[in-house]
Amino acid sequence: MTRIFLAFFIMTSSLVFSQNKLNLIPYPQNVEIKEGSFILSEVLNMSNDLPKKETDYFRKRMGSMITLKDSKKSDAQLVYSQWPKASAGKEESYSIEILPKRILIQSYTQQGYFLAIQTLIQLFENYQTEKKIPAMKIEDQPKFAWRGMHLDVCRHFFTVDEVKQYIDYLAMYKMNTFHWHLTDDQGWRIEIKKYPKLTQIGSKRKESMIGAYVDNTFDGKPYGPYFYTQEQIKDVVKYAQERHITIVPEIEMPGHALAALSAYPELACTKGPFEAATKWGVFDDVFCPKDETFKFLENVLDEVIQLFPSQYIHIGGDECPKTRWKECAHCQELIKKNNLKDEHGLQSYFIQRIEKYVNSKGRKIIGWDEILEGGLAPNAAVMSWTGVNGGIEAAKSKHFAVMTPGAYCYFDHYQGDPQTEPNAFGGFTPLEKVYSYNPIPDELNAEQAKYILGVQANLWTEYILDFKQVQYMIFPRLMALSEVGWGTSDPKNYKEFESRVIHQFKVLDKMNVNYAKSIYNISGKVISANKGIAYELSTSQNSNGIRYTLDGTTPTIHSKTYQGPVSIPGSLTIKSAYFEDGKLKSAVSSQQFIISKATGKNITLEQLPSENYSFGGAFTLVDGIIGNPKQLGKTWLGFMGKDVAATIDFGQKTDFSEVYFNTLQNKGSWIHLAKSAQIFVSDDNKNFKLIKEIGKAKIENANGKIKLNVGQQSSRYMKLRIENAGIIPAGNPGADSKAWLFVDEIGVN
Known part of the structure; x- marks a missing residue:
């Protein structure tokens, strides 16, 4: 009888595991749950042939979660087996087999092993309370080769330790590219030994804009000098390499150059003087395409290339006003001399000249989609941000593209009700919208789609004053992006993904990460109803916990319980909040309605x-x-x-x-x-x-x-x-x- 019950228990346990997704982000391509469990309370003996740096990382992340020993005395072992040489595109593949007394990781490369380690860490974290992990076989590899996150350190600066934390977050969720935005109008953040004034002058500004842009308010406080020395950059690059993350540096040109021009005004079309911008936005003074400018940029790029081993160097290329070029005799002569159509053609000339130099150093350029203006440089890749059209145009002309459209991938946008969120740049990009993104545009056929390298999200920091706010803006949206880049996102099952995100919050809590709790707050959506409108309220929690009022007063546990869309019969203010166990668990959301004869039509x-x-x-x-x-x-x-x-x-x-x-x-x-x-x-x-x-x-x-x-x-x-x-x-x-x-x-x- 005992044996029959035990067999039934094993069978039903396996069934339960198979019916419920594991709390993993990004979710693996294939998971097969098997009979039995690996007991977490046991000592896990480490095989001697495990890749050292990645295993040292594993030890550090595990902490006291499980005892790790370099020994074979116990049956419980972590074993690694390397597959034969990988074919192209398989470098990040891995498998994990968890048995009652053995965990076997297999991969083609140490990078694949490192990604397997991230999965294993999440499994250990998820089952720490139960003290056992179900036996399973995971076979996994990413869909996209470029899974990136960007960080702007020009509008606001972040320390080396904070940048390393940022890299750690990317590693946790299997991202592999860090786009480091190092120069802009508001600050030059990288030491260039040949041009010391770039950091002596260009790394500081006299004050900073604060609050909403329309307020036009400044703090009156000098900012900087803030920059990274070359030794610090080498340290960060090494740190990222140990986590199998490529750092792609960005040196902005020809626009977004005020900080550089403040140090070297002779590189502009006018005499200046210039100063690093105190406002956010786009400015008319840009690099002038003359020989001394190109020599300056080539010398800068020489030092950048020495510091960063990445295949791609990002040269910006976005938002370059043509005002100064139109008024510049040299620029107009250059247009005539080279039979260029106009100033857009001059931008293409500028980018192509820089590309030839970068190519001569064995590297490639990537730029924002404005580098398409006037004709794309022969070997350039495009980072499509203004929408998807830049990526489509690049792919159709057989150029590689990284998709990063603002509507889905700008993490400086609001992620919850703007009335309950800290000040942000604008836009509205909640977690669900990020998760819904498909980096392969419908307009591309299968052959053209091969030119889509992957996906990236960008974090511009005009309104991000400190690293706690950086954490708030990327989490939990980074998790959605990671699953999109991995290729296992399923927008139809967003709620299931959301439950995995909430489970991950426990890990972020232990790490003291200031993540956004916007999904707990009430989300409101206006819908058409009975020739008028109704207000549909939702939260990631049980909607029975929503309370609301229609008279503008703050809701309490005794206010009306939400039971479906609320009819809005006339002008009023609805306030709502989520309660659990009699306690307020969310921010109070407020929405005013002004009803007219057009409303809801x-x-x-x-x-x-x-x-x-x-x-x-x-x-x-x-x-x-x-x-x-x-x-x-x-x-x-x-x-x-x-x-x-x-x-x-x-x-x-x-x-x-x-x-x-x-x-x-x-x-x-x-x-x-x-x-x-x-x-x-x-x-x-x-x-x-x-x-x-x-x-x-x-x-x-x-x-x-x-x-x-x-x-x-x-x-x-x-x-x-x-x-x-x-x-x-x-x-x-x-x-x-x-x-x-x-x-x-x-x-x-």
């Missing part, structure tokens, strides 16, 4: 917003929520270089006499007020009659907050056309680039 847009600022789609413009000008997150739609043409269907003839909408102005971020606006009405959605038109002067006088008396109207359809400012004029940040137009809510009364 069908709306269509002739042109779609930018993917970075498209949350909620067209419905965002009739969801009853007025956008906060300091938070370009959930409640605004952003259109780059495009007009807004929105048609609202009231469903029946409707009387109205007033139309309102808001646009923004934030020239430092290339956001300009609309040039004009027109309102039309129709009864058949075909023949529209113009009933109101306003120009730029009236929009500027109202500071973008437009409320128009349109006379007594009665129609089924209303169309609002808002004209984008177009190309940004000279003298403004981003001159010659497309302006942004932001719109929040279209109201009708």
